[in-house]
Amino acid sequence: MCLAIPGKIVEIVDVDNRIAKVEVGGVKRNINIGMLGEDEARVGDYVLIHVGFAMSKVDEHEAHETLRVLKEIGEFDLELEQFKTTIE
Amino acid sequence: MKFIDEYRQGDLALMLAEQIERLTDQPLKLMEVCGGHTHTIFKYGIEDLLPRNIEMIHGPGCPVCVIPLGRVDDAISIAQQPDVIFTTFGDAMRVPGSKTSLLDAKASGADVRMVYSPLDALKIARQNPDKNVVFLGLGFETTAPSSAMTILKAAKDKVENFSVFCNHITIIPALKAMLDSPDLKLDGFVGPGHVSTVIGTSCYEFVPRDYGKPLVVTGFEPLDVLQSVFMIIKQIVEGRAEIENQYTRVVTREGNKLALEVLFEVFEPRDYFEWRGLGSIAHSGMRLRSKYADFDAELKFRVPGLRIADPKACQCGEILKGVKKPWECKVFGTACTPETPIGSCMVSSEGACAAYYNFGRLSKIAERSSAN
Numbered sequence: 001m002c003l004a005i006p007g008k009i010v011e012i013v014d015v016d017n018r019i020a021k022v023e024v025g026g027v028k029r030n031i032n033i034g035m036l037g038e039d040e041a042r043v044g045d046y047v048l049i050h051v052g053f054a055m056s057k058v059d060e061h062e063a064h065e066t067l068r069v070l071k072e073i074g075e076f077d078l079e080l081e082q083f084k085t086t087i088e
Numbered sequence: 089m090k091f092i093d094e095y096r097q098g099d100l101a102l103m104l105a106e107q108i109e110r111l112t113d114q115p116l117k118l119m120e121v122c123g124g125h126t127h128t129i130f131k132y133g134i135e136d137l138l139p140r141n142i143e144m145i146h147g148p149g150c151p152v153c154v155i156p157l158g159r160v161d162d163a164i165s166i167a168q169q170p171d172v173i174f175t176t177f178g179d180a181m182r183v184p185g186s187k188t189s190l191l192d193a194k195a196s197g198a199d200v201r202m203v204y205s206p207l208d209a210l211k212i213a214r215q216n217p218d219k220n221v222v223f224l225g226l227g228f229e230t231t232a233p234s235s236a237m238t239i240l241k242a243a244k245d246k247v248e249n250f251s252v253f254c255n256h257i258t259i260i261p262a263l264k265a266m267l268d269s270p271d272l273k274l275d276g277f278v279g280p281g282h283v284s285t286v287i288g289t290s291c292y293e294f295v296p297r298d299y300g301k302p303l304v305v306t307g308f309e310p311l312d313v314l315q316s317v318f319m320i321i322k323q324i325v326e327g328r329a330e331i332e333n334q335y336t337r338v339v340t341r342e343g344n345k346l347a348l349e350v351l352f353e354v355f356e357p358r359d360y361f362e363w364r365g366l367g368s369i370a371h372s373g374m375r376l377r378s379k380y381a382d383f384d385a386e387l388k389f390r391v392p393g394l395r396i397a398d399p400k401a402c403q404c405g406e407i408l409k410g411v412k413k414p415w416e417c418k419v420f421g422t423a424c425t426p427e428t429p430i431g432s433c434m435v436s437s438e439g440a441c442a443a444y445y446n447f448g449r450l451s452k453i454a455e456r457s458s459a460n
């Protein structure tokens with residue numbers, strides 16, 4: 001449960017409440033970006049997402065590598081399944 | 089060397105393994121603190137790649153593994169109260185309490201729901217104003233800021249039917265307890281990756297300074313772990329003890345300032361917190377500050393709050409301290425399996441027992457132990 005999954009910010013949904021829409025493996029959901037500075041999380045950026053919050057920024061290469069490894073160690077489907085739950 | 093096929097860069101892994109072998113033949117014990125690393129180590133058979141003189145000890149960094157029986161019982165007792173919706177991460181559902189698990193409680197009628205995020209729990213609270221929605225806060229500094237942010241949001245929006253049953257723990261006191269444990273002689277540490285994105289690398293500085301042991305903050309890919317084992321052993325043979333950061337692509341020295349601020353705003357350290365198998369560790373648990381008492385499930389509900397001894401058959405404590413190996417537990421793989429866990433180390437895929445069990449390296453491990 002301490003793993004984080006990388007996703008791409010595709011939209012800033014709510015500037016005041018720091019909500020962004022991110023995409024992971026074709027699935028989109030809203031997450032909270034309040035733990036990153038305002039200029040740190042922009043559309044097109046990749047972030048590491050843990051339990052619905054962006055924890056840190058990663059570069060695109062690192063994001064793809066991390067996704068690959070998550071798939072290899074069999075955690076990707078699990079993380080994605082959880083990521084999909086309770087999407088509004 | 090069968091598992092080497094599973095590496096994309098198998099040649100690089102082999103090269104690292106050879107370099108490690110060349111560094112020393114002195115017997116060394118390294119602990120990986122984080123459960124994510126334990127998972128990687130088993131999945132990729134890293135122990136089989138390493139020379140025999142290097143032993144990996146699987147540390148206490150799996151939050152699901154260390155939640156004590158009494159706290160699970162408390163969670164279940166909250167879940168069973170009338171008009172409560174109890175929400176939790178999936179990992180915690182099957183953790184055995186003294187009699188049942190949250191999953192059993194759900195089967196017998198309690199409203200227990202799995203959520204992906206504490207924010208989902210808050211949403212359930214908004215949708216069910218006539219119910220009390222409780223979120224089971226579980227995890228190290230990776231997860232705790234998310235609970236803290238959710239509490240701040242609940243406070244701001246005055247969602248009064250939301251509360252958190254806080255079992256968040258902190259990694260530094262646990263690490264210190266490992267270093268102070270007389271039956272554990274460790275030579276170095278594979279430091280946590282994602283926890284360190286929050287707390288940074290500077291808070292590990294006491295490890296080399298006060299204990300003279302190297303610690304390398306490490307990513308969770310197999311090559312990361314191998315590289316960091318190399319870096320640790322290199323320090324040892326060169327007589328150095330330092331903090332090094334193998335995971336610079338994600339972790340900084342300072343950590344995530346905003347996350348740390350939120351943590352500090354909402355939580356304060358408890359005097360003591362009980363860890364399954366390890367006993368009480370000073371200042372290792374977090375609780376809500378009195379300012380946020382309205383959102384503290386421990387104050388809102390009566391919980392039994394009993395300290396309950398671990399089941400006799402279970403060796404989780406020894407496993408978590410690396411003093412024993414899972415296969416040395418009498419019930420391992422027989423009475424205790426991931427489907428019917430007796431101890432918590434068998435529940436999460438980050439637990440040492442479940443990792444040994446899932447990746448079917450038993451014959452290999454047995455062979456190795458009989459050869460030693």
Ligand code: SF4
Pocket residue numbers: 401402403404407414417418419420421424425429430431432433434441
């Ligand atoms: S095999 Fe089961 S009972 Fe034995 S130490 Fe591991 S989790 Fe505990």
